[in-house]
Amino acid sequence: MAKKTDQQRKPEPSALYICPFCFSSVDLNRIHHQCTNAACTKMFLRKLKESGAKSDYMSRNLEEEIDVENSIFLGKDPAGPSPVTTKNHIIRNQSTMCDICGRPTYRRLCPCCHNPIPQGAEDDGSTVFVVLGPKGVGKSHYIAVLINELRNSFSPEFGATMSPATDKTTLKYRDMYYKRLYEEGRKLAPTLSFEGSRESREPMIYYLRFLEGATPRVYTLAFFDTAGEDLDSADKMMDLNLNSFISRASGIVFLVDPLQVPYIHTRIRMDNKPPQGKNVADMLSNIATIIRTNNCLRPKDQIGIPLAVALTKSDVLMKMPENDEEDSILFGPSSSIYIDRERGKYDKINFDQISAEIEEYMRRAVSEAFTQTVKEFSDHSYFAVSSLGSNPLGNTLTRGISPMRVEDPFIWLLNREGQEERR
Numbered sequence: 429m430a431k432k433t434d435q436q437r438k439p440e441p442s443a444l445y446i447c448p449f450c451f452s453s454v455d456l457n458r459i460h461h462q463c464t465n466a467a468c469t470k471m472f473l474r475k476l477k478e479s480g481a482k483s484d485y486m487s488r489n490l491e492e493e494i495d496v497e498n499s500i501f502l503g504k505d506p507a508g509p510s511p512v513t514t515k516n517h518i519i520r521n522q523s524t525m526c527d528i529c530g531r532p533t534y535r536r537l538c539p540c541c542h543n544p545i546p547q548g549a550e551d552d553g554s555t556v557f558v559v560l561g562p563k564g565v566g567k568s569h570y571i572a573v574l575i576n577e578l579r580n581s582f583s584p585e586f587g588a589t590m591s592p593a594t595d596k597t598t599l600k601y602r603d604m605y606y607k608r609l610y611e612e613g614r615k616l617a618p619t620l621s622f623e624g625s626r627e628s629r630e631p632m633i634y635y636l637r638f639l640e641g642a643t644p645r646v647y648t649l650a651f652f653d654t655a656g657e658d659l660d661s662a663d664k665m666m667d668l669n670l671n672s673f674i675s676r677a678s679g680i681v682f683l684v685d686p687l688q689v690p691y692i693h694t695r696i697r698m699d700n701k702p703p704q705g706k707n708v709a710d711m712l713s714n715i716a717t718i719i720r721t722n723n724c725l726r727p728k729d730q731i732g733i734p735l736a737v738a739l740t741k742s743d744v745l746m747k748m749p750e751n752d753e754e755d756s757i758l759f760g761p762s763s764s765i766y767i768d769r770e771r772g773k774y775d776k777i778n779f780d781q782i783s784a785e786i787e788e789y790m791r792r793a794v795s796e797a798f799t800q801t802v803k804e805f806s807d808h809s810y811f812a813v814s815s816l817g818s819n820p821l822g823n824t825l826t827r828g829i830s831p832m833r834v835e836d837p838f839i840w841l842l843n844r845e846g847q848e849e850r851r
């Protein structure tokens with residue numbers, strides 16, 4: 429069947445794709461497919477039944493076949509009472525043609541977890557960005573606001589579109605973040621540890637498509653909202669399999685909460701300060717160790733994954749100082765964070781200026797050990813962000829949500845070396 433061979437899009441042999449859902453390294457020549465022809469599953473099940481052979485895919489419901497791989501990925505027993513089932517027949521023989529109706533299939537699946545592989549994966553791969561930081565640093569609020577900003581502000585500005593990869597992402601974002609924050613105007617609740625909740629392990633995945641220019645690009649953004657305590661030790665990260673996620677990331681946003689930094693904590697005057705936090709240099713150092721171990725680097729080797737270090741809750745550092753002590757830890761009126769970046773392009777000058785200022789600020793206020801650890805990442809930059817724009821006093825966000833510079837780290841990450849500038 430010469431026709432069939434023509435239809436098969438043969439990716440380069442080296443076209444390995446990191447699945448952002450299960451972090452498997454996938455050979456794009458050996459993936460699974462799904463047929464969108466609604467009749468195929470029924471036909472497949474009928475054939476199975478008629479043959480009398482025992483099959484792992486046979487469900488009680490003759491409309492849907494069992495998705496063994498996705499069941500296992502979600503921690504469900506495929507042979508148990510409630511496996512994951514699908515109305516769309518899955519083809520596991522690497523062919524791009526449906527083995528039931530013979531038509532080409534357009535839906536590509538990761539062979540390990542059966543989550544989708546987007547068009548363009550062979551050219552652009554998956555660009556998995558992770559947001560990390562200790563408990564209470566503001567990760568959940570940052571992710572929630574960032575997704576909203578990327579969709580509604582960044583995308584129109586840069587000629588991109590951002591869409592959720594799966595319905596699960598849509599639901600998770602809406603139910604766990606958007607509703608509470610934007611509709612009910614309440615703060616988010618603390619995130620559960622992965623040890624306790626398996627479902628939460630699944631990241632929210634979005635496709636960011638830049639359609640303009642000669643070569644349209646698609647980035648896969650994976651937002652993985654960890655509970656800070658999961659990052660407390662290298663052992664724990666290994667246990668929870670966070671290590672492969674972090675080690676294979678295309679970029680890391682490491683968040684630092686100024687209010688948890690002892691030097692700032694003791695000097696700033698404000699209500700409801702969070703308690704002082706653990707040493708952030710140790711935490712970043714744990715992350716560096718994990719990456720080196722996983723990527724077979726030696727202890728002194730520099731790490732190639734771009735690292736954006738972002739100071740969260742910057743709104744608290746933008747007030748008028750009440751005394752000299754406070755003056756020493758606040759951003760003065762001449763701070764570069766007040767200078768707007770130029771819209772619609774990567775404003776390198778603006779980012780470099782801010783980075784230099786925040787690095788010096790962190791060297792002084794956090795520690796020299798911290799800024800030294802940051803230098804173990806060959807490509808790094810510093811940022812200051814605020815997700816809410818003001819300090820919430822109770823659980824209700826009475827002053828609304830007015831984010832500041834949350835998208836900066838992403839604009840920087842999307843413009844790393846080897847990546848063409850967007851405009």
Ligand SMILES: Nc1nc2c(ncn2[C@@H]2O[C@H](COP(=O)(O)OP(=O)(O)O)[C@@H](O)[C@H]2O)c(=O)[nH]1
Nearest residue numbers: 563564565566567568569741814815816818819
């Ligand atoms: N002032 C200020 N406080 C924030 C901001 N974002 C988060 N917070 C506060 O930090 C707390 C912890 O945030 P959360 O996102 O749950 O932290 P996580 O544990 O890292 O996920 C929130 O309950 C807020 O009180 C911000 O942009 N500005």
Ligand SMILES: [Mg+2]
Nearest residue numbers: 567568618619
């Ligand atoms: Mg959280």
Ligand SMILES: [Zn+2]
Nearest residue numbers: 463468526529
């Ligand atoms: Zn079919």
Ligand SMILES: [Zn+2]
Nearest residue numbers: 447450538541
């Ligand atoms: Zn997968």
